[in-house]
Amino acid sequence: MEMAKLFKNSSFCLAFVFALMLGSLGTYAEAKAFFVFGDSLVDNGNNNYLVTTARADAPPYGIDYPSHRPTGRFSNGLNIPDIISEQMGWEPTLPYLSPELNGQKLLVGANFASAGVGVLNDTGIQFVNIIRIYEQLNLFQQYQERVSEMIGAQETKRLVQGALVLITLGGNDFVNNYYLVPYSVRSRQYSIQNYVPFVVSEYKKVLQRLYKLGARRVIVTGTGPLGCVPAELALHSTNGECVPEFQYAASLFNPQLVQMLNQLNREAGGHVFIAANTNQMHMDFISNPQQFGFTTSKEACCGQGRYNGLGLCTPMSNLCPNRDTHVFWDPFHPSERANRMIVQQILTGSNTYMHPMNLSTIMALDSRA
Numbered sequence: 001m002e003m004a005k006l007f008k009n010s011s012f013c014l015a016f017v018f019a020l021m022l023g024s025l026g027t028y029a030e031a032k033a034f035f036v037f038g039d040s041l042v043d044n045g046n047n048n049y050l051v052t053t054a055r056a057d058a059p060p061y062g063i064d065y066p067s068h069r070p071t072g073r074f075s076n077g078l079n080i081p082d083i084i085s086e087q088m089g090w091e092p093t094l095p096y097l098s099p100e101l102n103g104q105k106l107l108v109g110a111n112f113a114s115a116g117v118g119v120l121n122d123t124g125i126q127f128v129n130i131i132r133i134y135e136q137l138n139l140f141q142q143y144q145e146r147v148s149e150m151i152g153a154q155e156t157k158r159l160v161q162g163a164l165v166l167i168t169l170g171g172n173d174f175v176n177n178y179y180l181v182p183y184s185v186r187s188r189q190y191s192i193q194n195y196v197p198f199v200v201s202e203y204k205k206v207l208q209r210l211y212k213l214g215a216r217r218v219i220v221t222g223t224g225p226l227g228c229v230p231a232e233l234a235l236h237s238t239n240g241e242c243v244p245e246f247q248y249a250a251s252l253f254n255p256q257l258v259q260m261l262n263q264l265n266r267e268a269g270g271h272v273f274i275a276a277n278t279n280q281m282h283m284d285f286i287s288n289p290q291q292f293g294f295t296t297s298k299e300a301c302c303g304q305g306r307y308n309g310l311g312l313c314t315p316m317s318n319l320c321p322n323r324d325t326h327v328f329w330d331p332f333h334p335s336e337r338a339n340r341m342i343v344q345q346i347l348t349g350s351n352t353y354m355h356p357m358n359l360s361t362i363m364a365l366d367s368r369a
Contacts, residue, residue, distance in 0.1 A: 031090040032366075033109040033159050035215070036081045037136050038168035040115030041333065044081060045072030046131060047115045049097040054116035054127040059315050060302055064323055064336055074115060076301065076323045077336035081111060081166055083343040084359075096139050106147050109163060112136040118172035119203045122185070126176070133169060137209050144214070160214035162366070164359075167210070170257070171223045173199050174249050175232070175332075192245075196252040204260050207273060211264075217362055219274045219346065220261055222254040224282040230300040231331035234309030240298050242286070254279050258355060265356075274362065275355045281342045282334070285327045292341065297327040301335060 036042050040054065048057050048071075055072065056062075062070035064077035072095070073079045078086070085092045094101040096110045114131035116124035121132055131139070148156045178186045178195055190198060210218060226232065227246030236243040254277070261273040289297040301320040302313035311317070313330040320326055329335040334342065345353040348360050357365075 031088070031108070033107065033163035034081070034085060034088075034090060034093050035109050035140065035160075035163055035165045036093060036111040036113050036167075037133065037140075037165070037210070038113045038221075039117050039172050040074045040113075041171070041221075042079060042081050042111070042166060042168045043072065043074065043095075043113040043115045044079060044093070044111045045095040046097045046111065046113060048072040049095070050114070050129045050131070052116070052127050052129045054114075054124070054130055056115070056313075060317070060319050061313065063319075074330065074333040075336055075339065076329045078339065079336075080168075080339050080343055080346075081113075083336075083340055084164075084166065084346065087343060087347060088363075096143065103150075106143070106150065107159065110140075110143055112139050112143075113168070116172060116176065117169070118177060119169050119199050119206060120173055120177060120186075123173045123177040126180070133206055134209070137206070137213060140210075140213055157214060161216045163215070163217065164362075165210065165215045165218040166221070167207075167218060168221045169203065169206070170199065170253060171226060174223070174226055174246065174253075178249070179246065192249055192252065196249065196256055199253065200256045200260050203257065204264065207261075207264060211268065211272065216272055217274070217366070218272060219276050219359070220257070221276040221278045222257055223250050224278055225286060226250045228282070228286050228297070229332050230298065230303065230307040230309030230328050232309070233298055234306040234331070237307075240307070250279055261355075271356055271362075274357065274359075276346055277353045277355070278342060281345050281349075281353060282327075282338075285338060285341070289327055293324070294327050294338075295325040299326065300328040300331050301326040302330050307331075 047055050056074045057070050057072055059070055065071055082092055091108045093109045093111045094105060096112045101110060116127035116130040117132050118124060124130055144156050178184060225242060226249060227243035232243045232246055233240060258275045261275050264273050265271055285292055286297040298307050300308035301323050302317050303309055304311050304317050308318055309331045323335050324337045326335050327338050346359050349358050
């Protein structure tokens with residue numbers, strides 16, 4: 001198959017030196033480029049440059065970011081890609097739409113993610129102007145053309161094939177599509193049992209396109225526990241229990257996603273796609289928040305109404321005094337502290353959390369390539 005040939009002919013030519021001490025990664029002699037695709041869980045500011053309602057550019061977003069100002073991240077501080085870069089000792093990636101992303105900064109990588117997007121093009125239509133996933137991939141191709149002008153086509157190919165890629169999609173295809181309104185177009189078109197394999201099959205096409213564009217180490221996150229976020233608790237929960245219908249959707253989607261990634265890896269002849277079980281990572285916090293140092297996994301730090309789950313996080317919202325005690329920052333997104341725990345599992349987690357290997361193992365393999 002074409003994928004298998006491409007994989008066998010690829011080489012991971014960037015060399016790395018790293019140390020594992022007490023379960024944490026040391027610094028690298030040379031960094032991989034890092035590329036990020038997906039939705040608001042990983043968007044670090046692209047939507048700031050778009051006319052859209054899917055924005056996080058007003059306080060109190062960014063209250064715990066080093067500048068203490070909103071950055072476009074849907075977080076009180078750093079998000080998952082930021083923390084991965086920090087833990088690896090890499091310079092953080094810039095949003096692809098940022099005018100600052102030029103020259104040598106392009107060699108660090110780029111973040112193409114856009115809040116509101118999903119696997120499907122009709123997901124997030126209420127946000128109007130967002131960078132849908134195939135447009136993100138087109139921008140990735142444009143990125144490679146820009147870099148080729150700097151360092152040549154062959155060096156660009158090596159940079160991309162030696163890079164780490166993170167992609168986070170799927171949650172919005174449920175909360176901002178299938179379940180967005182009663183009797184949505186997709187819910188009339190499909191039962192949930194048929195909708196999930198449809199979304200997974202479309203996701204496969206996205207990942208095949210990403211592979212053709214040169215990605216060779218791709219961490220793919222599953223959905224979180226869709227029925228346990230404060231937004232859904234506020235709307236559908238009576239006693240704070242996770243909403244069964246949404247949880248059922250996640251329980252269907254995540255195993256089918258892993259099966260699809262396994263199939264892609266068989267076609268590629270290697271471990272290209274790595275499944276991150278972010279559903280289980282979140283459920284650990286939700287099942288026993290106190291064990292992880294949180295006081296609540298139900299109430300968002302910033303919001304209003306029941307569980308602070310209604311509406312948007314704005315300057316007029318309720319705001320908790322200590323973000324570290326909350327699993328959720330706003331009605332949908334984890335706090336920085338929860339993100340840090342998720343990244344730790346990405347780095348060093350067992351097969352329960354990372355399949356078939358964690359990021360530390362990936363780096364060890366690639367350093368010897």
